[in-house]
Amino acid sequence: xxxxxxxxxxxxxxxxxxxxxxxxxxxxxxxxxxxxxxxxxxxxxxxxxxxxxxxxxxxxxxxxxxxxxxxxxxxxxxxxxxxxxxxxxxxxxxxxxxxxxxxxxxxxxxxxxxxxxxxxxxxxxxxxxxxxxxxxxxxxxxxxxxxxxxxxxxxxxxxxxxxxxxxxxxxxxxxxxxxxxxxxxxxxxxxxxxxxxxx
Numbered sequence: 001x002x003x004x005x006x007x008x009x010x011x012x013x014x015x016x017x018x019x020x021x022x023x024x025x026x027x028x029x030x031x032x033x034x035x036x037x038x039x040x041x042x043x044x045x046x047x048x049x050x051x052x053x054x055x056x057x058x059x060x061x062x063x064x065x066x067x068x069x070x071x072x073x074x075x076x077x078x079x080x081x082x083x084x085x086x087x088x089x090x091x092x093x094x095x096x097x098x099x100x101x102x103x104x105x106x107x108x109x110x111x112x113x114x115x116x117x118x119x120x121x122x123x124x125x126x127x128x129x130x131x132x133x134x135x136x137x138x139x140x141x142x143x144x145x146x147x148x149x150x151x152x153x154x155x156x157x158x159x160x161x162x163x164x165x166x167x168x169x170x171x172x173x174x175x176x177x178x179x180x181x182x183x184x185x186x187x188x189x190x191x192x193x194x195x196x197x198x199x
Contacts, residue, residue: 004195005124007030008039009080013087013098015045016048020135024105024188025086028133031192032082040076044097047073051100052097058107062115071106077105077158078119082195085151089136092146100131102150108157119159130160133188135172144168167191 006041010029014021021190047069057065076149077083087094111117121128132151136143148166155162169184171177178184 003023005039006082006126007080008037008082008084008163008192008195011083011085011101012041012043012045012087013095014030015095015197016088017045017096018175019042019088020172020175021086021088023175023178024167026134027133028086028195029187030194031189032070032196035193035196037196039081040069042073042076044101045074047101047179049073049097049099049100049104052106053104057149058110059114062107062111062117064104064107066104067088070101073101073104074107077108079123080112080128080129080160081123082129082153083158083160084133084195085154086133087135087147089134089138089143089147092140092143095148099150102154105157107135112157112159113149113198119157121159121161126198128158128160129193130155130162131160131191132162132166133168134166135169135178137171137173139170141188143170144162161194 012025019152032039050066050068111182132148134144152162
């Protein structure tokens, strides 16, 4: 049963506030809040996150040497039972703001695979879970393949189990498209309730 002991972290990859991805993420988080679950929302565009400079400091210390907003993202990632990413497709990948955040989790990768300090896979007796909600403007058959792979390895570094399949929507350009979609909002609400389950 959901409760205050849980935390859900939402990550918005879209640079467009109020767009389709933001609408879906807000629906996910509000569903969790209705169940008295604490939520946090990170808007990548609003964060000052520099790209990884591949200095390898994290391979020795487990910590990133760059001092910016990513330093508050690391604890948010590791202290959440549920992490959900909502993003549009940019050239069959994630937007640059989100990619910078993902690349900077190299520090968590180093902790896990070099320093053997794996992130928690459970918190408060709950398995940690990761979810992807993704929208794309075209109908390409492999539209979400690149993002799904990227997010798979991101969740691996954070200790969250990537729950598949991802929730994806084709031929969506803006918030009105997603609001008019026959099942999008109800699909997201169901996904949020599934995320709060103890299974």
